Amino acid sequence: MSAPEILLAVNGLAKRFGAVVALRDASLELRAGEVQALMGANGAGKSTLVKILTGVFGADGGEITIRGRACRFRSPAEARDAGLVSVYQDPALVPDLTVAQNLRLARAPLDAARQWLTELGIADPDVGAFVRDLPFQTLRLIDLARALASDPSILLIDEITASLPADLSARIFAIVRHWRERGRGVIFISHRMAEVSVLCDRATVLRDGVTVGATETARGSEERIVELMLGYEVARAAADTAPTPGQPYGDAVPALEVNHLRAGRLLQDVSFALHPGEVLGIAALDGQGQEELFDCIAGVRDRDGGEIHSHGALRRFRHPADAIRAGIVLVPANRLQAMLPQRSIRENVALPSYGPLSRWGPIAMRRERGRVENAIRRLQVDTRAESELRRLSGGNQQKVMIARWLASAFKILLCFDPTRGIDIGTKRQIYALLRELAAAGSAVLLFTSELPEIRLACDRVIVLFGGRVVREMSAAEADEATLLRAAHGLVARREDAA
């Protein structure tokens, strides 16, 4: 038996964005007639790899060969001409054009696209409809049909089944299998381990921008994949720190209680209680509804269903100011959303306390300065560049974002990935501060994309998957391997096992 032809080979691909290394040494090999999973934890470099393959970014190093010929794509159009097409998590369809125009945009033949749409369950599609008027699910199918219609030899599918109902996923799988039978190659990115083991022949695993292994996806290979994703860090994380023992809360009124919360496409049904003095961690892969959850609680967006109680009262926030007044404050993932980069540390810290517009008159500078200085001292903010916040390092900016809430009074602190891209020393300081705040009676809800850090800061952790809570555990149990398994949906659902 001769070995199947190698469609795509990636060798030693590297990419850095400024100081951040997204890919260090990524390699993979896709054979003709193969469906290959590309896996890795958050920030492992999957999407960077896909974007380099499809010409969205150029690579800094390494090589890509298609059927033995070296390629370097400068745009998605060039990648498409070489037979490599990607279907992204958010459909790359232009809203103000019709379906037919979108097909023409990507030079996809209309008849073939229609045929694929029929096969995907959209019989008699109205290609004259504007994309902006169509539901999201339909757009995903159109995007897929468009990719298939241009008849690529290599198809990349990025998280297409997230928030799709099971019957649609099944149809997509059937088409992927069909593609395989025709001797084409498919690279399939998914967080759902179950799908991967059913659909894929092999899995390539990335960790910190490096390909750490490829494995056959036979039954029982999930453990092997998780091991690859974790690597040697498991041992290190376990030895890191002893978690704080969980305290019993009994019948005390929770600071925050969320019941069956639902919002947008991603947040399906989440319930939990957060007590004063507690740091509750949330672990989840990208896009499992955590953003919507935080936005709902902080009053950034309205919920579609469910209830939020804080300190025993039912709340409905129409504006972040409502939440702040109720003592709920948010430190967002993207610092730039919250800070005034050209203004001083003092102004940034003092800003939220200017809340009520009814309070006229000059600002009591002396009192304000005292409060601000106090907060800055507590956080050990480096104040050498205090006149403009943008000149501070990322870690110090993040500290200022927390300091502004210390200067006001709050009861519940929501931290969304506060340590992303921050050096380890500052991380420790931020976690220590969260612990200190909890010890003083605040309740803290912390989402972090860096799973090993859950144990450093939290008392308890809940894991979200597919917009639902799939697991709850004490920090003592929450080692990285357990969290990662749960975050990939590898546990039975807690109560509503469907």
Added chain:
Amino acid sequence: MTSANPPHDAGRAGLGRFAQRHPGLVGMPLFLLLFLAVTVAIHPSYSSFDAQSLAMGAMPLALAAAAQTVVVISGGIDLSVGSMIAVTNVLAAATMEHANFGQAVLLSVLVLAIGAAMGAANGLIVVYSRVPDVVVTLTTGFIWSGVALLILEKPGGGAPDRFLSLGAGTFATPWISGALILLIASVAIIWIPVQRSRLGLLLYAIGSDKAAAFRSGVNVERTRFLAYVLGGLFSAVGGIGLIMTTGIGSPLAGVYYTLSGLAAAVLGGVSLSGGRGGMVGPVVAAYVLTLIPTDLIFLNIDPNFGQVIQGTLIVLVVMAGGLVALLRARKR
């Protein structure tokens, strides 16, 4: 959250759907008819002469609106449209003054090329400098206003009578003026091939969603560049139209045509966020904007109220558009 909703709305009536998809094609012409009816009502002696002066007054503005429309559809903005009109206008007035008809026609081709080149300069700077288009075109607009004054210090110059009669004359009946024919012809000759070709699709695509267009394989930079070239070309047609209808070169025409052209584009249903709108709406809106001060004169009201009314109209139209979008979103 139903599965596989077919993208299908067969139930919607053909005409209603047409109106919904092409609001500029239906709404603005109706609005203009209404305005014309009002005009005839308050000024029963409305004659072919009035119609002719309306067409002549509206033509350069309609072309300014067309220039702005192309750029705004592609997701940009061009605040140098008026200055490009002024430069091409004075260039024509200065060079054609002592020319014969044949030379004047040749010169207008040259002027069109210069207009396209000015647009190309805008496009190159916007694409390569990555400075926001508002800043780039505001500053190039300043430069070209200066150039216009260098070419022609004060209103003056001219063109051969036969050349001017192309715009000022009439065609078949005294109601149809050359300015109207020239406007329709020039917009059709430039825009229809563009809109029918792949370029038209790309202009709408990058205006609607640059990232999605890029991932669909569109060369976003080249398309933006071409949008500014077309903007420059339409401006040059406007500059030539201005001399045909006024007979002289006006170096200070810039500000009026930039702002009113943008106003006509918005009034004509072009979304300032890009990707939406057509060419008919803005061109017809230019007629409406020209008619307003005329009506005020007929009504013996200070025509300077025109600006107040123009501004109010734009706010109302934009608000109405937002309201429709909101209602549609609610219905879903």
